[in-house]
Amino acid sequence: xxxxLHVWRQAGPSARGRFVRYDVPDGSPDMSxxxxxxxxxxxxxxxxxxxxxxxxxxxxxxxxACGMVINGRPHGPQRATTACQLHLRHFxxxxxxxxxxxxxxxxxIVKDLVVDRAAFDRIVQAGGFITARTGSAPEANSILVPKxxxxxxxxxxxxxxxxACVAACPNASAMLFVAAKVSHLGLLPQGQPERDAxxxxxxxxxxxxxxxxxxxxxxxxxACPKEISIDFIARLNRDYIRGTFL
Amino acid sequence: xxxRPQIPxxxxxxxxxxxxxxxxxxxxxxxxxxxxxxxxxGLAGASAAASLAExxxxxxxxxxxxxxxxxxxxxxxxxxxxxxxxxxxxxxxxRLFYDTVKGGDFRSREANVYRLAxxxxxxxxxxxxxxxxxAREYGGLLANRSFGGVQVSRTFYARGQTGQQxxxxxxxALSCQIAAGKVRMYPRxxxxxxxxxxxxxxxIVTRSLVDGTLAxxxxxxxxxxxxxxxxxxxxxxxxxxxxxxxxxxxxxxxAAFANPCFTQIHPTCIPVTGPHQSKLTLMSxxxxxDGRIWVPRQRGDQRPPDQIPENERDYYLERLYPSFGNLxxxxxxxxxxxxxxxxxxxxxxxxxxxxxDLRDAIRRLGRPVIAERYGNxxxxxxxxxxxxxxxxxxxxxxxxxxxxxxxxVDYNLMSTVEGLYAxxxxxxxxxxxxxxxxxxxxxxxxxxxxxLPYTIGDYLAQAKLPKVDAGHAAARQTExxxxxxxxxxxxVNGRRSVDTFHRELGRLMWDRCGMSRNAxxxxxxxxxxxxxxxxxxxxxxxxxxxxDLNQSLEHAGRVADFFEFAELMCHDALEREESCGCxxxxxxxxxxxxxxxxxxxxxxxxxxxxxxVGKAPVLHREPLAFEAVxxxxxxxx
Ligand SMILES: Cc1cc2nc3c(=O)[nH]c(=O)nc-3n(C[C@H](O)[C@H](O)[C@H](O)COP(=O)(O)OP(=O)(O)OC[C@H]3O[C@@H](n4cnc5c(N)ncnc54)[C@H](O)[C@@H]3O)c2cc1C
Ligand code: FES
Numbered sequence: 106x107x108x109x110l111h112v113w114r115q116a117g118p119s120a121r122g123r124f125v126r127y128d129v130p131d132g133s134p135d136m137s138x139x140x141x142x143x144x145x146x147x148x149x150x151x152x153x154x155x156x157x158x159x160x161x162x163x164x165x166x167x168x169x170a171c172g173m174v175i176n177g178r179p180h181g182p183q184r185a186t187t188a189c190q191l192h193l194r195h196f197x198x199x200x201x202x203x204x205x206x207x208x209x210x211x212x213x214i215v216k217d218l219v220v221d222r223a224a225f226d227r228i229v230q231a232g233g234f235i236t237a238r239t240g241s242a243p244e245a246n247s248i249l250v251p252k253x254x255x256x257x258x259x260x261x262x263x264x265x266x267x268x269a270c271v272a273a274c275p276n277a278s279a280m281l282f283v284a285a286k287v288s289h290l291g292l293l294p295q296g297q298p299e300r301d302a303x304x305x306x307x308x309x310x311x312x313x314x315x316x317x318x319x320x321x322x323x324x325x326x327x328a329c330p331k332e333i334s335i336d337f338i339a340r341l342n343r344d345y346i347r348g349t350f351l
Numbered sequence: 352x353x354x355r356p357q358i359p360x361x362x363x364x365x366x367x368x369x370x371x372x373x374x375x376x377x378x379x380x381x382x383x384x385x386x387x388x389x390x391x392x393g394l395a396g397a398s399a400a401a402s403l404a405e406x407x408x409x410x411x412x413x414x415x416x417x418x419x420x421x422x423x424x425x426x427x428x429x430x431x432x433x434x435x436x437x438x439x440x441x442x443x444x445x446r447l448f449y450d451t452v453k454g455g456d457f458r459s460r461e462a463n464v465y466r467l468a469x470x471x472x473x474x475x476x477x478x479x480x481x482x483x484x485x486a487r488e489y490g491g492l493l494a495n496r497s498f499g500g501v502q503v504s505r506t507f508y509a510r511g512q513t514g515q516q517x518x519x520x521x522x523x524a525l526s527c528q529i530a531a532g533k534v535r536m537y538p539r540x541x542x543x544x545x546x547x548x549x550x551x552x553x554x555i556v557t558r559s560l561v562d563g564t565l566a567x568x569x570x571x572x573x574x575x576x577x578x579x580x581x582x583x584x585x586x587x588x589x590x591x592x593x594x595x596x597x598x599x600x601x602x603x604x605x606a607a608f609a610n611p612c613f614t615q616i617h618p619t620c621i622p623v624t625g626p627h628q629s630k631l632t633l634m635s636x637x638x639x640x641d642g643r644i645w646v647p648r649q650r651g652d653q654r655p656p657d658q659i660p661e662n663e664r665d666y667y668l669e670r671l672y673p674s675f676g677n678l679x680x681x682x683x684x685x686x687x688x689x690x691x692x693x694x695x696x697x698x699x700x701x702x703x704x705x706x707x708d709l710r711d712a713i714r715r716l717g718r719p720v721i722a723e724r725y726g727n728x729x730x731x732x733x734x735x736x737x738x739x740x741x742x743x744x745x746x747x748x749x750x751x752x753x754x755x756x757x758x759x760v761d762y763n764l765m766s767t768v769e770g771l772y773a774x775x776x777x778x779x780x781x782x783x784x785x786x787x788x789x790x791x792x793x794x795x796x797x798x799x800x801x802x803l804p805y806t807i808g809d810y811l812a813q814a815k816l817p818k819v820d821a822g823h824a825a826a827r828q829t830e831x832x833x834x835x836x837x838x839x840x841x842x843v844n845g846r847r848s849v850d851t852f853h854r855e856l857g858r859l860m861w862d863r864c865g866m867s868r869n870a871x872x873x874x875x876x877x878x879x880x881x882x883x884x885x886x887x888x889x890x891x892x893x894x895x896x897x898x899d900l901n902q903s904l905e906h907a908g909r910v911a912d913f914f915e916f917a918e919l920m921c922h923d924a925l926e927r928e929e930s931c932g933c934x935x936x937x938x939x940x941x942x943x944x945x946x947x948x949x950x951x952x953x954x955x956x957x958x959x960x961x962x963x964v965g966k967a968p969v970l971h972r973e974p975l976a977f978e979a980v981x982x983x984x985x986x987x988x
Contacts, residue, residue: 117899135624137735143629143850150848150892150903158900160417162590164630166731167515168421183734190734215561216900223538226418230530234523235482239402239800242473242480246437249491250484259484259510262519266420295482 169265232306273328276317382407392419395775396576398799427514455783552771585857609779617752784932845890
């Protein structure tokens with residue numbers, strides 16, 4: 106397949122960025138999107154030009170490292186699919202593709218398609234855990250977790266922290282990310298003692314990081330490669346109100 | 352170099368208990384004075400860093416990803432073993448121990464494996480307390496499944512994302528300690544060398560992957576939790592960044608490297624589609640619980656699978672291994688798959704594939720049950736191949752997956768360099784010549800939560816550690832060497848990209864030191880590696896600058912290390928004149944093509960000492976003694 110790519114190139118955090126056009130004559134429908142970038146990078150290297158920087162690691166849709174906006178959509182056009190799992194068979198031969206980094210104040214650009222998502226780590230550090238010192242745990246089966254609660258907690262816990270929700274949101278809000286963590290832990294009996302404090306701390310940190318507010322667009326859920334439901338945002342809001350009045 | 356395994360005296364069942372009772376403790380008031388470096392934030396590194404910080408040590412943790420949560424452990428799918436015997440099916444600590452030793456083809460240390468089996472139960476308790484959403488039964492109790500070639504149900508799982516959930520548990524524990532100021536986290540930072548002063552590991556030299564700054568960090572002990580090296584084959588199921596750099600540089604500074612040739616080829620991966628292939632994707636082997644593996648009886652049979660009648664299919668694992676069938680251990684399943692493909696009976700493009708067929712299970716259990724068990728795996732398969740596994744059987748082929756070899760460590764997980772520890776996949780570990788499914792997660796967490804945090808105290812309590820800082824001559828020298836190497840990589844300015852060299856090395860290793868090996872091939876490989884390595888240093892083109900985010904430079908450093916390491920791997924494979932576990936030497940097999948172990952000559956750990964690049968490494972042997980298990984020929988017939 107022949108493809109024309111317009112890739113955002115930016116040398117550093119404060120450098121000016123711009124789209125650069127590249128033609129890739131030798132794409133194949135079985136290639137993943139990142140393999141397309143690999144092929145392009147090999148071309149660039151052969152011409153002694155600088156390859157495009159982009160984050161990636163597992164290439165299996167689970168580490169959450171990859172992330173780019175493809176034709177205006179985080180991770181591209183395919184439902185429930187990260188960029189690394191997106192395959193070229195979903196594009197027409199001759200297609201023109203625009204590729205740019207996540208754009209959000211809380212995710213500053215590092216270089217080309219690489220952004221700094223440390224804000225997510227700091228949100229988790231603010232209280233996205235259950236305090237359980239190593240060695241202090243009770244026998245595992247002494248804690249009963251009803252299957253529906255465990256399943257729902259797992260739905261929320263499936264978040265890979267890629268940041269597509271933020272990139273998709275017109276307000277660059279991190280509500281879906283925070284809601285997923287709050288719900289995962291808040292649905293489990295083990296998570297109850299810290300539940301109220303946790304939601305308050307996470308939301309406070311989210312605000313401090315400069316993420317926007319949620320105004321129920323629902324773009325986050327549509328972009329989420331793990332299809333995390335916005336029902337969790339409703340749950341977060343309930344927990345937040347509960348936390349406020351306690 | 353002397354190998355001192357430090358295995359405690361006493362009965363196998365009491366060794367760990369007794370050791371813990373006898374271990375020296377660090378005065379709580381002094382713990383904060385001990386700075387410990389943990390390199391790696393996977394299951395092993397994150398659990399160790401968090402646990403050490405909880406104990407009161409001053410901890411720094413490093414990883415090359417942008418967040419510790421993205422370590423390669425995140426990708427583990429199938430599950431984690433523990434001898435809980437919740438299913439009442441006859442499991443026990445002894446049985447888990449026995450299965451692991453036997454599965455490893457009697458090439459692991461009894462005492463370590465027994466400890467691992469004992470600790471396995473605590474891991475589940477710990478993870479549940481952290482909120483890991485393991486699968487549950489309707490009554491709210493934990494669910495289990497059987498996994499990877501054993502006959503009891505002892506595997507705990509969180510859908511097909513067990514590694515993710517366990518890692519998030521450890522990452523959250525780590526985050527809690529970071530927030531408390533007890534761990535300093537350095538993401539996007541790569542270890543490029545270990546600082547050894549007076550024979551002890553006293554720090555590391557790192558490069559910031561954002562701006563290229565080199566830094567020296569000093570400490571009282573260094574823990575490497577840097578994962579496995581299957582990417583020496585280029586194509587593997589490992590994440591792209593997985594590398595041998597940390598343990599290789601440690602090896603060059605005096606740490607013995609054990610059993611480097613023990614590499615596991617996983618039988619159930621999605622086959623290669625073309626020259627652009629950048630990695631291989633594992634389909635969890637839990638699929639083998641319900642799937643049947645087959646190829647056409649006829650060579651070159653081009654019919655679509657649904658048009659090949661039952662009596663023209665060869666369910667070769669069921670035929671060859673009636674009692675284990677499709678659950679035969681990984682090494683056997685992989686080798687047999689290669690064999691039928693080499694016979695010309697492989698399926699799919701290029702004939703490098705066999706069918707993994709769930710048709711019968713779908714008929715028997717219904718689609719909803721199969722969807723509940725494997726839905727996300729099916730989706731992943733379809734996403735990659737464009738084929739629907741509910742309708743067309745999946746195609747699979749073996750791929751490099753896990754490395755049993757690693758830094759040699761004693762019972763305390765300390766390498767041959769004092770104060771330098773290796774945990775998780777980075778050590779030569781408890782899996783002998785072959786790892787059973789769902790045992791790597793168990794081992795990584797055992798090392799990180801429950802072994803290292805105790806044993807490191809024993810060292811710190813007695814070692815005399817004069818203060819050192821980055822200004823120390825040895826530290827400065829190490830940093831200079833790192834800078835020089837980086838500069839050299841950039842200076843070559845040749846014609847070939849790093850990637851083409853890596854691919855070529857990978858292909859060579861796969862052909863000559865992959866699923867089966869022979870002396871002639873290995874000798875040839877050693878020569879070719881040396882030639883290719885020369886060429887790399889003369890003709891590689893890296894580009895860009897050192898003081899910048901430069902992914903080509905990162906890759907170049909890793910590939911340079913793979914080039915040196917690959918040679919050692921071949922030496923080890925050549926030296927081990929037997930077939931055991933994943934190491935299959937064509938010269939040593941039975942008439943039926945089964946591996947022929949040689950306990951008289953090779954019942955040992957091969958620990959290699961570095962003598963110089965391109966120089967013959969020196970072999971040290973740690974004899975393996977078996978008291979609790981009887982050495983048998985593995986039989987899965
Ligand atoms: C696809 C797949 C599925 C698997 N499924 C299972 C399963 O179901 N059950 C099971 O038991 N096992 C499974 N395994 C194996 C298991 O996942 C790994 O063996 C295990 O997670 C390794 O953990 P670790 O902590 O040792 O290393 P890793 O998780 O690999 O972590 C390595 C860490 O070291 C860091 N690092 C590496 N080099 C450097 C450096 N030079 N400088 C700085 N940091 C560095 C990395 O950033 C990372 O944080 C699977 C493996 C794969 C590939
Ligand atoms: S590279 Fe890991 S999710 Fe895409």
